Amino acid sequence: MSRQFISAVTVVFIATFTLASCETLESAPAKVAARADTKSETGGGREGIETGELNQKVDACTDFYEFANGTWRNQNPIPSNMQRWSRRVAARNTNQQHVQGILEELSQASLAMKTGRGGNTEQLLGDHYASCMNEAGIDALGLAPLTPLLDEINNMRNMADVQRVIRRLHELAIPVPFAIASATDYHEPANTIANIVAGGLGLADRDFYLQAEPRFVDTRAKYKTHIVNVLKLGGMGDTQASDAADSIFALEKRLAEASLNSATAGEQVTTDHKTSFAQLKQLAPHFDWEQYFAEAKLPRADLNVAEPKFIAQMDNLLQETPVATWKSYLKWHLLDSASPWLSSPFVEESFSFREKYLGKATAMKPRQERCAESVDALLGEALGKKYVEKYFPPAAKAKVQEIARNLFAALKNDVRTVPWMGAETKRKALEKIADTNLQIGYPDQWKDYSRLTIRRDALWANVVAGRKFNVDEDRQQIGKPTNRNFWLIAPSSPSAYIDLQLNKLVLPAGFLQPPYFNFAASDAVNYGALGIGLAHDLTHAIDSNGSETDISGRPQKWWTVTDRNEFDRRAQCVIDQYEGYAIEAGAHHDGKRVLSEAIGDQGGVRVAYLALQKSMQQKPVPMIDGFTPEQQFFISWAQSTGAAMRLEAQRQYIKNDPHPTPKFRVIGPLSNSPEFQQAFACKANAAMVIPPEKRCAIW
């Protein structure tokens, strides 16, 4: 599955760890980032928990969240331009600095190297980054790097020419007006097939073209002006650009009318259309699929058409739309896609519409950051290799593997003892756990970039080369057995993801850093952070989410009706518990909304605790800073989860997010845990203790 078209159907970026995706969209001021960075630079950080961040004036048995995080919260006000702040957000900034540091160093080192085909990892990374940082050189070239492709577009005379340009743009991952990418077959997950998806819109989805709400109307007006500005930068006169923008918008609107909105386009039920190659040719007879598949070296085998109505509409438009309109449309999308890598006027125009207006960004990201993102997108595994050398030594990988082994064993033991699952369901659950494909740090096999040429003096040529490499690599997956070892994100990435269909969990080296994992820290600290998060995610494969997908990845309910009823009866206890958690008077959690994640947290805490106990039989954890291993474990969860969030953001969060707020991700599972009560010797009537007869237990 290509990075550009990650299917929302099966791939979930792990919110257990990353908390919520919107956090990642906010970039913190450099001042705050630098402060957050100091700890992890000092040789990997502390062995124990962050004692300086506790508020020991508060009783751990009364408000454990405040106890674990109070001083940290006082010392870490939310930056003024952000809605929340946490150690997890800080970790993203640290990651960015580490990656930029590697690239700065390599761009100096690669000066001395010979540029050319088959360059080594250092040359590829160093020269691409240097080519991107050379703003003066890029500005001097202006539009020149795009001239050959623009000429090809300008010289189009007929529909065959239009289709040839569409094929050229697809090689650069520009999805006009559709895209083909590899996808796991819904019906035979062991196979990877071609997936034809709708594309071709310059705005996010159909609503922006068709809805009457003022915000959409405003966006449409701004969008048209943006197209005009870009076309003018591309050499068109005022009137010509204005007319072209009208015809481009009209064409996109026709495409939008036949496409799904972004929510529906991510659902299997609406996008599952297995189609033979012959049927595809009937669906859109005016598109030359034979030529396309031959050039792209794709098998003429069964494939999926995510939105048949869209492809049929595209076929109509191929017949009805004049070549002149296609010229404007294809030129616009090429310029739009290339703008961030062209001269300053293009970069600024693209920023002002896409990031400032649509994305509400207050300032353009520094060039170093944008260039590092380009390296990540185009040369992700080359970058990952260097990152791993510096920040994820073999011993760290071995430690994470050991933690994972103990978590798997503890989860299996736990499943064997849960009272609500029948014997047959338990057997299937245990099989599914054993089948989990857990990828730690980096892929087993590194990508071979030796056929890629990267130059120090040609950013756009490098972007083209990198995109072609990645598109080609994606196409090579099609028609083959599904490669479970294929990564969708770079090993240096600070994110992690689950692929539910492939029963696969990917934890990149960039993610296996503080506060989730710290090689210098005690096992108790690591089981409390990474351990609980990972155990939480392992339970999703066999909980009510995972109960809808069988071990082969097919949609299939494998719990019995009795299991389901018993589960629901126990789940009601969790619903009631979280309904009782309020962020302010009158605003409490919706127990049903957070049910699945709350159960995951409770299971995560229990399983990771059992795994730590098992590990300590061989490798005891000492008392550190006066805290027992069990206390370190619980404090570590509270500290790695802790976050400060503005009240307004919390109000939105409880309405939209499937997770409890950070505070209740700590208080909820721990107040249910007899082991927590024991670790802090809490009295039976303490606020952090739910009486035994009222405790909720699923796992």
Ligand SMILES: [Zn+2]
């Ligand atoms: Zn979860």
